[in-house]
Structure formats: structure tokens, C-alpha cells
């Protein structure tokens with residue numbers, strides 16, 4: 149049989165990270181590649197108790213089909229939580245999604261026509277590029293500096309359907325946009341009539357001080373906001389949320405109904421049962437403390453093992469270091485050598501919508517503990533040192 153595939157199937161690409169994760173499953177490899185939260189932070193006991201309570205108190209409802217919008221009390225919880233961060237959110241604007249990754253797909257489905265322009269940071273979260281590409285978006289890269297995307301860069305996005313922004317501890321660069329830059333970005337986008345899609349899975353993972361208020365707190369109904377429970381509870385729950393302006397919400401909801409009817413109601417109830425009485429107030433400080441120690445361990449390891457000419461920023465939260473190698477080096481070409489040396493990273497290229505900077509790579513500091521961080525970075529340093537030596 150000759151199967152004729154839709155044009156969009158040609159734009160579905162394997163996730164580079166998932167492909168790399170397959171390599172890293174080989175025994176003995178220290179993987180600093182995947183964005184996997186530390187499994188030691190998963191609240192196993194609280195989940196077990198909450199699961200038992202849900203099955204005892206409301207088994208029939210929890211195991212039944214449920215509302216596409218999400219579990220009411222969880223939507224209320226999200227609205228209140230975001231309210232505390234300065235956003236004005238009514239629970240009726242909250243759509244619980246199957247991970248925030250689904251939120252990205254729904255946004256693409258509702259807002260992107262073939263050929264629509266979509267502005268993205270350069271580099272940006274490659275999962276968003278993967279989500280938007282099948283809808284045949286034409287990406288407009290927005291250059292940035294250590295403080296985030298440059299407001300002047302938005303000019304090139306005039307007429308785009310939206311700009312996709314990650315102001316908190318961005319994946320992949322780890323950068324956090326200061327309050328002043330946020331004000332200017334939102335004002336500039338408003339002048340251009342450019343809607344904002346704000347993605348914030350890492351905002352709660354700050355080490356010294358919480359990040360400034362979300363862009364959405366400044367942008368009103370000019371922004372869609374995406375959040376996630378993956379990094380604060382557990383990614384296996386597949387729970388995220390979209391907060392949408394009233395005009396957009398019904399279409400996102402209908403797109404979700406077409407995709408999966410609703411987000412697993414059982415998971416929503418268990419997650420709500422875990423968090424409803426302030427669990428995160430004690431859980432998150434523990435996660436932050438652990439990740440800060442690991443961030444410091446990776447910083448020390450990078451200082452110790454990376455050859456001269458490599459550059460990195462120290463992230464104030466989140467999960468990633470972004471490393472720039474001396475120009476002319478190709479991180480992708482060095483990955484097999486790194487794997488042979490016992491470690492893995494993600495090359496930076498797939499995070500760029502166009503014109504990838506091949507001399508970049510991303511390292512996760514949260515997945516493995518400090519001794520392995522040092523060992524993994526030492527192996528990377530050895531591979532980079534040998535490659536630089538070979539160029540001389």
C-alpha cells in the first residue's frame with residue numbers, strides 16, 4: 149500500500165533530545181543531556197497518600213471521563229497561584245493540559261496557518277519549534293543578549309501571529325529577563341500589535357530571589373501563559389496549563405477536545421490533593437536548595453575542566469548551563485566522542501530556528517548528583533581539549 153502523507157507530516161521531526169536520550173540509556177554514560185528533573189525530588193510518599201485518598205473518597209468521579217477544561221479545584225488553585233505572582237486570572241481562563249507541551253501544540257493549532265510568521269528567541273526551546281513547525285510556521289528569530297531577547301529585535305516580527313517568549317531561566321540558555329527588559333518587551337510588543345505566548349515551566353526553580361512578575365502580568369489580554377507541574381511535582385503526571393484571554397479560550401478548548409477529550413482526571417485530582425494545603429511551600433524550597441548545590445557543582449566543574457576559550461553564564465535558577473565553544477567548533481560532531489568518553493550533552497544547533505550556532509551546547513545540572521557532574525564535565529573537558537589540540 150502506498151500511504152500518502154499530509155504535507156505537515158514532512159515537518160514532523162524526531163526530537164533531537166529524545167534521540168540523544170536513547171544513546172544515554174547505555175549503561176555507564178553520565179547524561180547531562182536530557183532536561184530530566186532529579187528523580188530524588190519526586191514526592192513519592194505524598195503522591196501515595198493522595199492517591200489512596202482520591203481512590204477512597206471519590207473513586208467513581210476520579211476514574212470517569214471528565215471536563216475538557218480540567219478539574220475545577222485545580223483550575224482555581226492555578227488562578228490563585230498566578231494571582232499571587234501579579235497576574236489577574238479567573239479560573240474560567242485556565243485550561244488544564246496534558247503537559248505544557250500540549251499547550252504549545254494547541255496554541256499552534258489555533259493560531260498558525262501555513263506561512264504564518266511566528267517570532268521566537270534565538271535560541272529557543274526546541275520542543276516549541278517542534279510543536280509549531282507542523283502548522284507550517286515561518287519562524288522569525290529574535291536575537292538576544294544575557295538579559296534576554298532584544299526589544300529592538302521585535303520590529304522584525306511586525307505582523308507575526310505571536311512572539312514566543314521564555315523569560316524565566318530559559319531552556320536552553322538559563323537566562324532570566326530582568327524586570328526592566330520585561331517592561332520594554334511588553335510595551336514594544338503592544339506597539340507592534342504582537343501577541344505574546346509566554347512559557348514558564350522553570351519560574352519556581354529560583355535559587356536566590358524569585359524572578360520578576362511574568363510578562364503576562366503586564367500584558368493583560370495580549371498574552372497567553374503556559375505553566376507546568378512537571379518541574380515542581382513530577383513530569384510523569386503530564387500536567388500543565390494554559391491561561392488564555394477570553395476570546396481565545398473556546399478555540400483552545402475545542403482543539404483540546406479534538407486531541408484528547410481531556411487531561412487525565414485521575415492525575416489532576418491526585419496532584420490537587422497533594423498541593424491543595426500548601427505542600428509546595430515546603431517542597432519547593434527543598435528542590436531549590438538541591439538544585440542550587442548542583443548548579444554550584446557544575447559551575448565549579450566547568451571552571452576546573454573546560455579549556456580556555458569556552459564561555460558560559462551562571463544560571464540563577466532552572467536546570468541548564470549553556471556553553472559556547474571557541475568559534476569554528478561543532479558541538480554536534482563532538483557528541484559521539486563525548487559519549488565514547490562516558491558523558492552526553494545536547495548540541496545547541498536544534499534550539500535555533502535558522503542559522504544554528506554550531507559551537508554551542510546545553511548541560512543539565514539537575515539530573516545527576518555532584519560527583520557525577522564533576523566526572524561528566526571532566527570527560528567533556530577532555531574531549532574539548534583534544535579537539536582544540538587537534539586544530540593547532
Ligand SMILES: Cc1ncc(COP(=O)(O)O)c(C=O)c1O
Pocket residue numbers: 183246247248249250273275314319347349375376377378383386387388
Ligand atoms: C520551555 C519548556 N516548555 C515546555 C516544556 C514541556 O513541559 P511539560 O510538557 O512536561 O509540561 C518543557 C519541557 O522541558 C520546556 O523546557
